[in-house]
Amino acid sequence: MAKSTRDDEEELIARSQHGDVHAFNQLVLCYQQTTYSFILRMLGNPDVAADVTQDTFIAAFRGIASFHQGSSFRAWLLRIASNTVYDYWRRVQRRPAESLDQLTDEEESRGINLLNTLAATGLDQNPEERLLNQELQALLQRGLQALPPDQRIAIILCDIEGLSYEEIAESTQAALGTVRSRIARGRARLRAYLIQHRELLPRPYRLSNE
């Protein structure tokens, strides 16, 4: 982030801490895409995600006095977002699905090659032009939702939202080593999920030597 932008952000945060809703709304405009995207990937339902996002911003405004200048506002905001998601689960009393227990993280799937499974028609050759079709998007979303919550949060923050390990540690209030392990296990499980459901993969991405 550019220096001036960062200064602007700090000023907006300081004003928000004095109860200035307009200043806070500037921050909302900056971060609503990231926040909504994170929550949608966590929950999978756009309607619920919108409500949880709104509640996240309300809670963030209420609690902004607890934010310490100098740390990452994005990490802080996403922490409130994941807390709000947990609150939602608690409220509807639905535990996030964990359907991968029969698969260990790596050993059982070591023999199968995801890359060969997926990389049929130039998908890996033109990464810029690669446009995931709806089916593959849906499969990935289901794969995310099959992860335990802590791994899901880590994966979404790292591989979708692009946060650094340090920011994720700040956001999840976990040690750096824990973050590293969650990301690794989440990725391995996701890989296992995709291999397990390779018959659901869109035709172009199917393994040729199946």
Added chain:
Amino acid sequence: MAQEQNRHLTTEQLSALLDKQLPSQEQARYEAHLRACQQCQTLLNDLRYAVALLHDLPQPTLPRSFVLTPEMLRAAAPVEEPVASVPVTIQIEERRRQRQHGQRGAQNQSQLRRYILPRTLRAMSTLVAVLGLLFVLSALPFHPGGAGSASSGSSYAPASSTSGGMSSSPAPAPSPQKTRLAPNTTTGPGKNTQPSQQPTAPSSQTGTHQPATSSGPVFPPALAQVFSVLNPGGAGGRAIDGLLLLILALAGLLIARRWRVRQT
């Protein structure tokens, strides 16, 4: 060293390698192993591929703006703890329900509850208070006559005619005593002597009940006629009615104030 190179890398090591999260020395060692180990290379490529797929997920389009409005902040109760947000999320289901009925309608309803109802109640109570005061005042200059009999007819009309919902309780009948505050009133039914009080009601001493026609200076004739219909009992009844109305108005004002306090 050679033995270490032969050991397969763990997912965690590969994943960290992918994100360049390793000290350079460690990284060099792992890369050396990878060059020699097809199996670990395959796993690393798979992980890289899974990450690339996640990375390529398109950003979802925002369904709306999440800018905060004063209503949102007012609607949710203040939260003491900075991060936990239990009271906030409780509203999720409710808000979804509201959205099904239309957001606009829900907003109007809350506005109705917050602003319009208390104000209406306050205005009506004020009106009732003025009416009650007029009743009491109108009772003052006259000979009360049948104070006892008036109370029977006093409890019905005014309350129901002004503010539908509340029913008036039977009067405790303190009104004949109250009227003595006026300098020119006569309290006793029979033993009143009025030396100087001539212009307003000289004929009231005769004992006949004619409140409607003689209330000239205070009310327009039409209003006086209405009162006469409401109070066949006469001036004493009017005073009781007036007090009842005043009590009613006071209750209304108190309720309106309590509503406002609770809403803000």
